[in-house]
Amino acid sequence: MEGDSGRDRLEFTEYGAGDAWVVLVHGQFMGRRMHAPLARRLAAEGLHVVTLDLLGHGRSDRPADPLVYSVAAFAEQVLALLDHLGAAQAIVGGTSIGANVALETAVLAPERVRGLICEMPVLDNAVEAGILTFAPVLLAARFLPFTVTAARRLTRPVPRGIVPFWAGIALDSFDQRADALAAMVHGLLFGRLAPSSKDRRRITVPALVVGHPADPVHPAADAAMLAEELPRSTFVQARSILEWRVAPERLDRAAVGFALGCWRTTGRRRRTGA
Structure with a gap:
């Protein structure tokens, strides 16, 4: 899939078929493969799921221009994907920065988000x-690019088929080019990271919000705050930061039930946890 400029190549993977679309967006430095297990589970329930490599991630293009990287630009890529697929609406889901991208998509084009x-x-x-987490990454990529290159050369030859799935995802996150990595982190750090609270409160579609305890980069307070801001949200607290990675059944059930409910009906206001 080509971006709006006609220059940026974005890759995606489809699971399932039909008109009940779900788009899943990965976290920072990761790629679409991280959502393959959830995508397969959703597709098994009759949903048409697409996982996307955002610009600068996975197998999509990686320009070295910080101006092309922002949460808003990523949301525009999700909308371009929907146009490319001919999907009038989709549930948009994401992890970490991917969650912010989902929110931004709902702000930019509320009529496209189910x-x-x-x-x-x-x-x-x-x-x-x-x-504290990403500024050192920016400085290393900008001023010590050999560290990024070394990490890539050490991790890339490891066959992903011989390591556990999530170990492979972690190895994938080291597959970076210093110039593109510096540009991406610069663009995200100094741009709008998420819609404002005022904008978030205007999002009227149903939302499933999942928070993690004891995660300083993704504080549970942020997830709880978002669930309070969104007028039609369901909040689910994970048992740990690893639950959806290593013991996903409970959260998979929540996601499946939520997604099927979105496509069956517009739903009523929901505020209960699971």
């Missing part, structure tokens, strides 16, 4: 931890 799945969004309470 529902939201937001796992560990990065909002007001994550600012300090985000700077």
